[in-house]
Amino acid sequence: ELPAFDSTCRPFPVFVSHSEFIAFGCRGGQTPKIMGAFNMRGEEMWQQGLFGDYIAPHFAFAPASGRFAFGRVMASSTILNTDSLQADQLTAQTVVVYQTHSGDQLLKIDCSPIERAGQNFAISPDGLSFGVVRNNAIEIYKLPPLTRKQKAAVERALASAPEEVEAVLAEVKRVLK
Numbered sequence: 001e002l003p004a005f006d007s008t009c010r011p012f013p014v015f016v017s018h019s020e021f022i023a024f025g026c027r028g029g030q031t032p033k034i035m036g037a038f039n040m041r042g043e044e045m046w047q048q049g050l051f052g053d054y055i056a057p058h059f060a061f062a063p064a065s066g067r068f069a070f071g072r073v074m075a076s077s078t079i080l081n082t083d084s085l086q087a088d089q090l091t092a093q094t095v096v097v098y099q100t101h102s103g104d105q106l107l108k109i110d111c112s113p114i115e116r117a118g119q120n121f122a123i124s125p126d127g128l129s130f131g132v133v134r135n136n137a138i139e140i141y142k143l144p145p146l147t148r149k150q151k152a153a154v155e156r157a158l159a160s161a162p163e164e165v166e167a168v169l170a171e172v173k174r175v176l177k
Contacts, residue, residue, distance in 0.1 A: 004044040005036050013038075017063035019161035020045070020100050022070075024057075035070075037100060040160045046103030053077055055090075056116045065127025065146055066154040067106065071095035073114055090114050095121045097130055097143060101153035106143050110134070 005011055007025025012032065015021045019040040024032035027049075036047035054072040061068050074092040093111040098104065111120045112134045120133035123143075130141045146154070 005034075005038075005047070007034065014059060016059070016061055016068040016100055017066070017157055017161070019157045020063075020066075022068075024050075037103060039101075039157060040162065045101055048103060058117075058121075060121060060123045062123045062125055062127030063157075064125060064154070066100045066150060066157060067097060067123060067127035067143070068100060069095055069097045069121060069123045069130065071111070071121055073116055093120070095132060097123060099150060101150070101157065107141055109141070112136075 005023055005025055006027075007023075008028055009026035009030045009032070011023040011025045013021045013023045016037075021038055023036050023038060025034045025036070027033050031053075033050050034047060035050055037045040039045060050072075053075040055075055056073045058071045059068055060071075072094060073090055074094055076089050076091050093114040095107075095109055095111060096105050097107040099106060107130055109132055111132055113120075113136070115133070122131050124130070128143050128145065130143055132139050132141070
């Protein structure tokens, strides 16, 4: 349940770190047109609308910096059957790098050529560099260093993260012996 997230369809969550997730929801239909960020304390951090028709959403994660990249292929209209796509139905592939706790957009760029599998962009593990294929070349962008406020948000997120799965499994095995 996400009480702060009003959606006409069942929200679809995607974890972007061990303690934060993005949820996609709908307004007045069944097409995801809103995106909100939540933490494991049950707080909604931000929410924004997603404009335009799209398919093939993909993510790249840099949880150490509290950042993630979200890419989607933009379509000329709502596509109901992705098995019979025509090239003229796809208009662009847009990628946005977000600061997770605030929803601030650090970079917005289009990929070229369009890749439905989303394998044409990446964010570095430290969240300070972003690479994208554009015009058949690899472009690398330097992202801004974390501010004190952003570092504090990453530390709060880490503090609210559940125990690592391996640690929990080890404890269960120890108890069962």
